[in-house]
Amino acid sequence: MKLKKFILLLLLGIFSFSLTACDNKPGEEEWEIHYYTNRTTLERDYTGKDFFLHGIGEVTLVSVADGDTAMFKTATSQPFRVRFLGIDTPESTYRIDPWGKAASDYTANRLNNATKIVLEAEGNQPVLDSTGTRYLAWVWVDGKLLNLELIEESFTTSKGASGSKYAEVIFNADMRTQTKGKRIWGEQDPGFNYSIEGTQVTLEELRTNEAEYANKKVAVVGIVTRVLGFSAYVEDCSGETGCYGIYVYAGFTQLQKLVVGFELRIEGTMVYHPDQETGAPQITDTRDSKITVLSTGNEVVPTVMTISELNRTTNPTISGRFVKLENVTVYSGYDSANNAFTFRIRDSQNNTIEVRVASDIAIRDLSIPAPQDNRIRTWEYFNGKNIDIVAPIGVYSGQYQLLLGSFNDITFHN
């Protein structure tokens, strides 16, 4: 059987020539950067509507993560992350790309100075992106579609716009903008370090003067204290003011040199993830060829600390450190998707902190023999236990938390 419908469609297509044949683009002499943005308006009524209930609604800005991601809240909701639809700006968080920081700054400037921000879902209900953590939305800033504006500012090509309600105008804007050769379409980013070599710096210097090194290429030396998934924590205790640590992000790739006890020189870029306010500094953009093994078999000893010391206000530079907490009790928690879970521990003074087990970390109770499933998948396994725990310090939503990497890093007292 033939696709007879196609014949009809082809004929219709030809007859429709005049409808879409020529895009009414402005000429070179009347170039207007925001040509399409200025001619695109929000048609849906958002008055009295809620983004989650109706797929459209007014929101307030909480924070900006990068050029295409920000956190908002509605009048009744908790803060939630939003990934802007139809675009993909260069990275400026876990990885630094040319024009990534500039795109982030542009978005931050527009959102921070906005009088009214309206989020519009593609359909009648907001949906999550493929990571399951960010709602997808068209972002209207004082009546202008920011997604489209970022394209016309040459910060991004269109991505995932096909079939969407604004596909036509986005493609038109994208095609037109590319011809000008601005920013990502042909210019060097003056704020990007194109050099290959990073600046050699101690972890002490980096952590005590973070602002100087943020988004820059660096080379640091440290001993691997823990490997979590493909990534690792390194620490250097040779400084004058004690130990300093940092997270080394490896993405989906297993780096052969990230081995506990290895002393490494690591080249990469220092960034905050997800941002300076709510996250921690990390080294990203590294790979085995940018890592030098200086020595192996170093003893890794955690620093004994108390929960009250794990306070980001009084001790702002201890994320990434490898620590031990003694005689703490698990008293609550929650489970997340794909076997991730979090439990809370407290000491005798009722100071508390969270311990996180990420979805890519398998905590196995090796006392349970095969063929039984020995992977611990719920925080309740630990409920009520009095424990000692060793773990690196991470940051989540602006608070310190411990990141458990192995069952052997917990000593049970009951």
Next chain:
Amino acid sequence: MKKLLSLLVVLVAMFVVAGCGNTNLKDREIVIPDQLTTDPITITFWHAMGQANQGYIQDIIDRFNVIYPNVTVIQAGQGGYTDLRDKITKAISAGTEPNIAQTYPDHVAVYLQGRAVLPLDKYMENATHGFTQADLDDFVPSFLAEGTIYDEAGTYYSLPFNKSTEVMFYNKTFFDQNSLTVPTTWAEVRTVSQQIKTLNGKVGFAYDSEANLFITLTQQWGGQYTNVNGEILFNNAQSKAAVTYFKDLYTDRLAATPTHFDGANYASDVFKAETIYMTVGSSAGAQHNNTTAFEVGVAPIPQYDGAGAVPAVIQQGTNVTIFSNATDDQRLASWLFVKFLTSTAETAYFSASTAYFPVRESAYTHPTYATFLANPDSIFVKSATIGYGQRDKFFTSAAFPGSSLARDESQSLIRAVLYGGKTIDQAYADAINELVW
């Protein structure tokens, strides 16, 4: 009908060829200069690659410029593959298409409707700039053949670029602990999944792509799917038997697809969470199934071993196509770049960097690729070598305008049968009704 309407928009844009463009060089005869001009010349290469792969392409461009310093190659990532297709379709209507693009076969079929694609045969045969017979023999035959599927004359409209297939990832730690045997047939999948279900009650297996599941099983059971004339052929007993077989596996909770698992977008998510223990996915997507939570094994995908079985593994990935709307020198420069891109050294470099397959046999022993293969424990190496080891079973489905709709309906059909409560016959009837008048 919605899908057909959206396609209509694409076609409308595509067929509007004459009115807008400033240039219309595409209908000219092919004239190949004896020598490429030494004047400055610019060509554009549109693709759908991310930042990392763009870096590898830039490396290749830089090496190309050592030989042809007067040729500026501007690469431009255009978002995802659908974005790329739609932008090129739109650009063709405006006469602003690139010189070269990364293409899937069904995209090329659409561009051909706009008479926008440059036939490559004369360039390939050209005594000065073309391929030798040794070159042609060096290409992986099924990869090269994919460029000729658009007409009965076998005209070349693309050359292979980044190719991949499907492999099965399995939880080797779990298999070893429980003395399970890695299945090679669907019957063995049933046996092993039953053993897993007995052990811990879980669904053992998930096929990541529902469309590939339908197309591959139809092929393995000896059924037809579509053909180059755009005919929809999958309403046959073999295809229905294949889908029935998988449905029975699902009914017994021995196999599923990501849709079964709430909140899972990809089978790799539930695989890494040890909710399942085997999954079939792209050989080029090994990183998504990579985890330190357990050792990941890689194996060929299961095959049907019943009556009428046809060994089959889908061949995936893109090609590169040259557009005709260009000057003779731009066309030649584009051809020289594509020839360079597919040379032994460069396909070895790109493949070693990305885990796609080299498109030439000689690249597999090139020092660059040999270095990549020297780490046999790497999941990327395992995935690439196991995947390429299935090449005698590779098949490609026909490409024609609208073949992507047939893929969409394949996915819908699987979902309707497994999760929508439809009978096999009803699901097939609905799919055919969507596609055929």
